[in-house]
Amino acid sequence: MTLDMPASAGYIDAPESAIGTTVRADGRALMDRTQLLDAYGRMAVIRRMEELISTLYRDGLIPGFVHTSVGQEGCAVGALFHARPDDVITSTHRGHGHVLAKGLEPRRMMAELMGKETGSCRGRGGSMHVADPSIGIFGANGIVGAGLPIAVGAAHALAGRGQGAVAVAFFGDGAVATGAFHESLNIAALRGLPIVFFCENNRYSEFSRAADQHPVPVAQRALAYGVPFAQFPGNDVAAVADGMAEVLGKVRAGGGPYLVEAVTLRVRGHYEGDEQRYREPAELAEASTIDPLRLARARLAELGVTETELDEIDRAAHSVVADAEDFARNSAEPDPASAGDYVYVRRRTTTPAARAGSAGGKPSSGTRILRQALHDALADEPAVFLAGIDVAGGNVFGVTRGLHEKFPDRVLDTPIAETAIMGLGVGAAMAGLRPVVELMYFDFLGVCFDQILNQAAKLRFMTGGAVTVPLVIRTQFGSGRSSGSQHSQSLETLMAHVPGLTVVMPSSGADAYGLLRSAIEDDNPVVFIENRLLYEKKSPMPSPDHRVPLGQAKIVRPGRDVTLVSWSRMVYDALEAAEMLGAEGIEVEVIDLRTIVPLDRETVLRSLQRTNRLVIAHEAVVDFGVGAELAALAVKEGFWTLDAPVARVGAAYSPAPYAPVLERQWKAGPADIVRAVHEVAAC
Known part of the structure; x- marks a missing residue:
């Protein structure tokens, strides 16, 4: 186990000496008897759950795709053994162990995988999208690396509360090649956010060896961003838990982000049904020697725990999982009539006559009117914050000019990292804030479309209404000024085709003010599209109570x-x-x-x-x-x-x-x- 920043490090090829460590370098035991028994019981539930899921999937009782984490239980339980209820996690398509370790009831997870109404997401998420925001599970994710920017947003919200809560973003070794990984680490390091990036290096990215995919090890990637790094033997739950206790303590104390690599082994295929013809038999045979449950049993035996006691824990785990199966089998399927539920939050009623306000103020440019709308929203609601490229300086068109001086903690410049900017907004919105994030040009949509298309728009639906995403994405477009093919596009059709999004395109100054205020107060993700050719068009400044209802022509x-x-x-x-x-x-x-x-x-x-x-x-x-x-x-x-x-x-x-x-x-x-x-x- 290493807690200091190494000058260099390589992938561990899984010798038992590396993965089977049970004591620290100083000889002190990693866990006491009671703690290790607890950890073993948690791992036993996850193992039995995953084995049963594989069988139920084979028998057609679980639909869709399933990716099990057999052999990686030590990572999930160890990483979250010292987690607090108010901590937040994001996970991956292989996330069953993570969500169970965070506290999701096995009954609700199994029902979710079977597509039942009693599932944690009412059958809307399934195996790759299990979530329960009420206990800090912001979701497993079917898009590799997509949970990382969302965790950054959650960490931003947690930092503002000042209570020591931490976000833990689980990802696989394959995700280190994605732009989301780099953008997320960069922003987290820049802002000193309370987040642990937890890489489960199971040595395979789908069907490819990690060693064939990445030219440098994870440790050097941490060095590139000035982020402290720790590497743990991932199959030793005690080593992971003990190491994470130190990491979490440092992050909770304000030490900023940490990158952790837990080296483990993926026992089963990328997905259930994968024959793994690309793997050597010797590697698969190795799995039994480094099985995290076997290692824990051996350590517990050294601590005086009898086989009878351990077998009793195994029987209890089987009982818990059997109960979860019975619950799921006997649960009702969702009502077919509810197929379209949870796409949007019911909108707040706005009475135009009562909230129209006055549009008879001093003639002002569209830029000033938008700036005033943002100013008034910031002044009225502490949960509102602005983030984007150069927004503290006013942005390229000066819309946000002067707002940073009045709200220095809530008007935040970001690096040029559109995926992380959008994910920051998604995660912060899920955590209770009201972000207004800026996409500098509408044309840059392609750089960050996943966070809008697959995250912001779908998370309420995929969680069965358990979460709201009150996010506003401000952007602008406009042809007629020779801006060329990459700065002139009117792409509202792309946004309108995505269920879950609200798309706003005002023309007048009064409508821009009223619609922007309504968008920020709305509980749905809103794409607010301004036309830059209207920025200097003058019209009367509306009063602060002016609102325009969304969806009214x-x-x-x-x-x-x-x-x-x-x-x-x-x-x-x-x-x-x-x-x-x-x-x-x-x-x-x-x-x-x-x-x-x-x-x-x-x-x-x-x-x-x-x-x-x-x-x-x-x-x-x-x-x-x-x-x-x-x-x-x-x-x-x-x-x-x-x-x-x-x-x-x-x-x-x-x-x-x-x-x-x-x-x-x-x-x-x-x-x-x-x-x-x-x-x-x-x-």
């Missing part, structure tokens, strides 16, 4: 002949086109959606009933967009009110060009809208 120009639906900056092109058409005697009703999800279908359909014609105009490319969804709405629910084909106006189906002459040709504008309205009005 607004008729910004009434008309009788054609319904024209738009959002964000394109609303102004729509209004300009409507004025031009009005001079011709064509009265166009312009609707500003304001919120893409939830989509205000009723307002669109009511308008269509009056006009019988529909045109949709947006800045994004026409193909496969939100406009197509609105067109589908019109030709289904609004079919009998249509007197003409639906027309869509938007950018051509290509990346945004750089040269101004090409960009003008590519993007849509008022003239294109006028032509589309003429076409449908002529029918």
